[in-house]
Amino acid sequence: QVQLVETGGGLVQAGSSLRLSCAASGRTFSSYAMGWFRQAPGKERELVAAISSGGSTYYADSVKGRFTITRDNAQNTVYLQMNSLKPEDTAEYYCAAVRSDSPSYVTDHKTYPYWGQGTQVTVSS
Numbered sequence: 001q002v003q004l005v006e007t008g009g010g011l012v013q014a015g016s017s018l019r020l021s022c023a024a025s026g027r028t029f030s031s032y033a034m035g036w037f038r039q040a041p042g043k044e045r046e047l048v049a050a051i052s053s054g055g056s057t058y059y060a061d062s063v064k065g066r067f068t069i070t071r072d073n074a075q076n077t078v079y080l081q082m083n084s085l086k087p088e089d090t091a092e093y094y095c096a097a098v099r100s101d102s103p104s105y106v107t108d109h110k111t112y113p114y115w116g117q118g119t120q121v122t123v124s125s
Contacts, residue, residue, distance in 0.1 A: 002024055002026050005023050005116055012122070014123055018121060021078075021079055029097075032099050033097070034096070035048075036050070038089075038093045039091055040090060040092075069081075092120055093118060094115055098114070
């Protein structure tokens with residue numbers, strides 16, 4: 001069982017930066033792939049970024065070059081650095097964990113069994 005707690009959301013202006021953090025419980029964090037997903041009202045949940053246990057990273061096209069996902073296995077934490085934020089980045093952001101490094105699993109929210117409660121990111125124009 002993995003418990004996840006996200007922090008770092010907020011209200012910012014377009015062009016600003018935010019860093020989201022996701023703290024995980026358990027002693028096997030390093031064996032999990034971690035993902036950041038987001039969901040805006042009326043829209044489906046979508047991948048933002050993911051990082052495998054081996055450090056391979058995956059990004060949605062809409063955030064490539066602006067967002068960076070990293071993990072600190074010593075701190076059981078995964079981060080999402082978000083730069084050059086746009087109003088269309090406004091959403092609830094969720095951290096999730098899956099015990100697989102298959103790219104098809106890591107990039108699909110439906111395969112993740114463990115989820116945080118979410119943190120709201122609002123970007124004003």
